[in-house]
Amino acid sequence: MSTFPHQIICCRSLAPTLEQILGEDTELTVLDIALHLHPERLRNALLETIADLEAPDTTILLGYGLCGRALEGVFSKQSRLVLPKVDDCVGVLLGSRERHKQSLKDHSGRYWLEQSWLDTELDIFKQLYKDLGRVPEKYHDRIVQMTLKHYDRLVLFQQDRDKPEAVAYCQDMAAKYDMTFERIAKDLNLVKHLLFGPWNPDEFIVLEPGNPVPFF
Numbered sequence: 098m099s100t101f102p103h104q105i106i107c108c109r110s111l112a113p114t115l116e117q118i119l120g121e122d123t124e125l126t127v128l129d130i131a132l133h134l135h136p137e138r139l140r141n142a143l144l145e146t147i148a149d150l151e152a153p154d155t156t157i158l159l160g161y162g163l164c165g166r167a168l169e170g171v172f173s174k175q176s177r178l179v180l181p182k183v184d185d186c187v188g189v190l191l192g193s194r195e196r197h198k199q200s201l202k203d204h205s206g207r208y209w210l211e212q213s214w215l216d217t218e219l220d221i222f223k224q225l226y227k228d229l230g231r232v233p234e235k236y237h238d239r240i241v242q243m244t245l246k247h248y249d250r251l252v253l254f255q256q257d258r259d260k261p262e263a264v265a266y267c268q269d270m271a272a273k274y275d276m277t278f279e280r281i282a283k284d285l286n287l288v289k290h291l292l293f294g295p296w297n298p299d300e301f302i303v304l305e306p307g308n309p310v311p312f313f
Contacts, residue, residue, distance in 0.1 A: 101123050104151075108133070111189060126146055128146065130218050157179070158179050162181065172309040173304075180291075208276075251278055
């Protein structure tokens with residue numbers, strides 16, 4: 098196990114990106130993506146995990162955004178907490194909250210996927226099919242189309258080693274539901290700054306022990 102000076106707690110959606118930068122032998126504490134579906138559960142899981150890891154004169158890095166305000170109120174009694182000033186993991190992978198906002202301003206109907214998110218709760222298509230298990234199959238496509246009515250573009254993040262099957266799957270889903278398929282490059286500078294600093298106050302929340310994450 099490699100030595101890293103800080104504890105890291107992250108969502109499984111960001112774990113592959115952190116491992117890519119730090120190496121797979123760096124220890125991460127990874128929480129389930131499904132916790133995002135219940136912000137209170139995510140907040141409680143983070144509080145419990147922080148309590149297990151915290152110690153005086155240590156720093157815990159949080160691989161999360163505000164995540165539907167689930168992070169609001171999270172604190173550590175003993176450790177410094179650091180998290181990026183973004184709304185969610187899309188903002189993390191785009192490199193800033195501003196770039197995420199600009200992407201929504203340019204086109205609000207984007208649904209974002211990263212290849213490690215496929216077969217998780219972040220894959221809206223598989224999640225919908227799972228939820229439609231008791232609905233007659235002939236109605237499936239119509240219900241999916243209604244659910245996707247606010248999305249007309251499917252974005253798959255570009256990465257150094259694309260999996261052809263992930264690209265093909267997203268292309269097929271986009272074609273099936275009349276969505277434009279896009280590739281947009283990640284910007285990993287924010288992730289690297291989270292891991293190695295500096296923690297610029299314009300980009301990060303840095304909280305001394307006892308101070309809760311504010312709404313930002």
